[in-house]
Amino acid sequence: MVERIKLNDGNEIPAIGFGVFLIPADGSTYKAVMNALKVGYRHIDTAVAYFNEAEVGRAIKDSGIPRDEIFVTSKLWLQDYGYEPAKxxxxxxxxxxxxxYIDLYLIHQPYGDVPGAWKAMEEAQKAGQLKSIGISNATPKIWNQFEDSFNVIPAVNQVEYNPYSQQKELRKILDPLDVKLEAWGPLGQGNADLFAEPIIKQLSEKYHKDAGQIILRFENQEGVIVLPKSTHESRMISNKDIFDFELTEDEMEQMRSLDKGHGSHNPDDPGVEQMLLSAFDVHAND
Structure with a gap:
């Protein structure tokens, strides 16, 4: 049974979800989501900019699982920021x-007319179209820039998070507001150095779990929602099998010591907004 985490708006989110980033919309996303639901996932994370929302929706419908048992996240892309475009x-x-309705809808990249988009999201939440609303890739600097425009405090900030990038400065700001961190790349995007860390290997042997399960359990015990991605059924199952053991406080401290204080992507870097805006056109096929 997957644990659920209570958000600051009273809604509950499954502690582990299945992400569909970079899974093509050629039937592959449909198949992956059907498999994820079959093995017990009840939290699916997609986005406008993943170009696979339609296959996610079709899999949810065809799964036969009641809608209220499945938590769906999607994200608004930069092209649609501003009040009217966001609507x-x-x-x-x-x-x-x-x-x-969508269970959680996020500002995908926090640049441009975020306040206008957020206003539209707040209204959609009041109307019942969006149950929870949040942001993604917001650093402390970005959070401070936009915080005054939030009438509704975001429920979630989805950011790069793994043992090498533990977002400690960000947590000092968000924890008092009960804004939950959600991890994209929770396994360090397969970083071989991370998987070879002596403490992770040691805990893997002690608990008879693989390195990925140790990493995900650490993150779970830190209160972080995790979104591991795999299209392999065996890996989907093992990624979810993290709730039958618990790391000690001493082991948690050893894992915390792995933090390098930065990730592979820095949303504060100059030119990121322009690079993302020109990356692709989410309306090319509309």
Whole structure:
């Protein structure tokens, strides 16, 4: 049974989810989501910019699992920031997913007219179209820039998080507001150095778990929602099998000591907004 974490708006989110980033919309996403649901995942994370919302929605519908048992996250892309564009963007996501509501909707990249987009998201939440709303890739600097424009405090900030990048400065800001961190790349995007860390190997032997399970359990015990991604069924199952053991406080401290204080992506770097905006057109096929 997957644990659930209570958000600051009273809603509950499964502590582990299945992410579909970079899974193509050629039937692969449909198959992956069907498999994830079959092995027990109840939290699916997609985005407008993943171009696979429609396959996610079709898999949810075809799974036969009641809608209220599945937690769905999607994310608004930069092109749709601003009040009116965001309203259209939310409606498009709902249509592509084939859903009456989305459980969690995020500002995907926090640049440009975030306040306008956030206002539209707050209204959609009041209307019941979005159950929870949040942000993604917000550093302390970005958070401080936009915080005053939030009438509703974000429930989640989805950021790069793994034992090498533990977001300690960000947590000092978000923890008092009960904003939950959600980890993209929770396994360090397969970083071989991370998997070879002596403490992780040692804990793996002690608990008879693989390195990935040790990492995900550490993150879970830190209160972080994790989104590991794999299209291999055996890996989907093992990534979810992290709730039958517990690291001691001493072991947690050893894992915390792995923090390098930065990740592979720095949203504060100059030029990131322009690079992302020109990366692709989410409306090319509209």
């Amino acid at each position: 259209k963007g939310i409606a498009t996501s709902l249509k592509k997913l084939g859903l009456d």
